Amino acid sequence: MARIPLRDLCGARSGDKGDISDLSLFADDEAAFEVIKAEVTAERVKALFGSLVQGEVVRYEAANVWALKFVMQAALGGGAPRSLRSDNLGKTFGAALLRLEIEVPDEVAAASVRRGRRAPLDAWRT
Amino acid sequence: MTGTVRIGGGQGFYGDGIEPVADVLDAGVDYLVCEALAELTLAILQKDRQRDESLGYTRDLPLYLRVALPHILDGRTKFITNAGGINPIAAGRAAVAAAKAAGANGLKVATVVGDDVRPLAEQGVIDLPDDTLFANAYLGARPIVDALQQGADVVITGRVADASLFVAPLVHEFGWSWEDWDRLAAGVAIGHLLECSGQVAGGNYSGAWWENPDPMRVGFPLAECEADGSAVITKPDKTGGMVTFDTVREQLLYEVHDPAHYLNPDATADFTSLAVEDQGRDRVRVSGARGGPPPASYKALRCTPAGWSGEVRMAYSWPDAEAKARAALHFIRTKAEQRGVVVDEWCEEFFGAGAYWGERSDCEPPEVVGRLAWRCADAETASAVARSVGVLGLSGPPTISGTGRDRGGKPTQLLAVDPFPVDKALVDAQVRVDVQEV
Structure with missing residues (x-):
């Protein structure tokens, strides 16, 4: 088994509806999907966000696209037009989830195309 | 029998890009749909209307319309938008003015009103706080279909659900029944995939975003839609960004909550039933959507x-x-x-x-x-x-x-x-479609 951050296994996108933050977590194949289904529970996600998320976290599955969804209540400081936070839409929450470290079978970790992939700095120097 | 219907996603929010719209139009679309309203947008528009009663719509509407008008006047493309925000009547006037200024003749502009539910509170049939600044229901596709059936070339609405803007032309073209839940759910899926413009085509992509081809001009999407509800999501040739399995699924699940029950005023869509197939070369086919009846109430804000x-x-x-x-x-x-x-x-x-x-x-x-x-x-x-x-x-x-x-x-x-439910019949009774010829 390897312990890796979700960043090395998954993609993620987050959005908002009122004070609800809505996260999607994407695995790249069936094996990785089974791993995140077992490891990334609503309880762990709730614990990861701590005081940022005041309400409950409910998890849904979309096996057709190897994805988990997390719907987090009372998560955005009252909702975008009411919130004092700079990230009032919770656009960074998907990335926040990618910090979570999980236990992954070695072969699943090794097969991940996302592992160790980093954005280059040199391409954007002007 | 209508063949393939091509729909372009021309806008994802108030302030989105204009240049990619020209590429979508040049690629040839039967409908250009501009989705202008996020929840936050309504609050921005409210501040506009507090300053000036004649405002309250997204003021970039004339910019989009001007780009599309040559195609609309040629009869190649129809234009649907919810840019009316919390003041669709003023938006309709702005659209007519832009069309006149561009020399339009014989253009039919429809305005959909009735999403504002404050009159229902004034009649005492619903309760709203005394200090309510706006209260609008998310309408479905029906009034837009009504406008299209009256021959409208341009349809301006207020708060219509994002995906329903796209469901409407599909119902109009294919003659889908309002109880054909699977077809309506397919329309909701297609609309949901197109409604955030560049976000299905490499924008906000959480994977290797730096590998986006030509990232300075990420293209806006278009869908080639079939009568059975299947569609290919793609983008105009020579634009940047990418349409792949990964970019499509990131948009598919965006802000939908329970993916097996995505609530829309026209149908409840099961996005977990959708087959998503990457055909390569920026073409992703979506098919097999299942759906059920919509919620009994409209969602309102x-x-x-x-x-x-x-x-x-x-x-x-x-x-x-x-x-x-x-x-x-x-x-x-x-x-x-x-x-x-x-x-x-x-x-x-x-x-x-x-x-x-x-x-x-x-x-x-x-x-x-x-x-x-x-x-x-x-x-x-x-x-x-x-x-x-x-x-x-x-x-x-x-x-x-x-x-x-x-x-x-x-x-x-x-x-x-804040969201709240409103009785559909109460809202539908006050919805009106006004069509005027420019």
Whole structure:
């Protein structure tokens, strides 16, 4: 088994509806999907966000696209037009989830195309 | 029997790009659909309308219309948008004016009104808080279909559900029944995939975003739709970005909550039933959508005042950058308390030192930006907090610098926007479609 951050296994996108933050977590194949289904529970996600998320976290599955969804209540400081936070839409929450470290079978970790992939700095120097 | 219907996603929010719309039009679309309204947008439009009763719609509507008009006047493309915001009548006038200025003749412009549910509160059939600033139901596709059947070339609506803007032309073209849940759910899926413009085509992509081809001109999407509800999501040739399995599924699940029950006023869509097939070359086929009846009520949003905020930012350099920024924010808070300024809520953030999630780094950052935001009952109190910020320049921690020309603590009104259900029959009874010829 390897312990890796979700960043090395998954993609993620987050959005908002009122004070609800809505996260999607994407695995790249069936094996990785089974791993995140077992490891990334609503309880762990709730614990990861701590005081940022005041309400409950409910998890849904979309096996057709190897994805988990997390719907987090009372998560955005009252909702975008009411919130004092700079990230009032919770656009960074998907990335926040990618910090979570999980236990992954070695072969699943090794097969991940996302592992160790980093954005280059040199391409954007002007 | 209608063949393939091509629909372009021309806008994802108020302030989106204009140039990609020309590429979508040149690629040839039967309908250009511009989705202009996020929840936050309605609050922005409310502030516009508070200043000027003739506003309250997204003011970039004429820009989009002007780009599309040559195609519309040629009969190649019809234009559907919810740019009407909380004032569709004014938006309709703006659209007519833009069309006249462009020399339009014989153009039919439809305006859909009736999503504003405040009249229902005035009649006493629903309850709204006395200080409600706007209250609008999310209408479905029906009034747009009605407008298209009356021959409209341009349809301007207020708060219609994003995906329903796209469901409407599919129902109109293919003659789908309003009880054909699987077909309507397919339309919802297609609409949902197109409604955020570049976000299905490489924008906001969480994977290897840096590998986006030609990222400075990410294309807007279009769908080639079939009568059975299947569609290919693609983008115009020679535009940047990419349409792949990965970019499509990131948009498919965006903000939908329970993916097996995505609630829309026309149908409840099961996105977990959708087959998503990457055909290569920026073409992704979606098919097999299943659906069921929509919720019995319309979802509506009501907006009420929620106080006033102010905020300031200041940057400090190494050494001890974070400690300095923390000391500076503490300075402003303490001064406000000493002067008896009543603040209902504070928000402290330290960019470079865990602003978003409280994440800490072991290394000492070369600089930290401290951000202090606050909420007070009124604008005057909110602006009073910022009075001590300048004092930091000579009496606070060393190495302060600006962060550009920010608003310097100028107050902003906060708004609470809350969802609530409204009886469909009550709303439908007041929905009206006005078609006028330019």
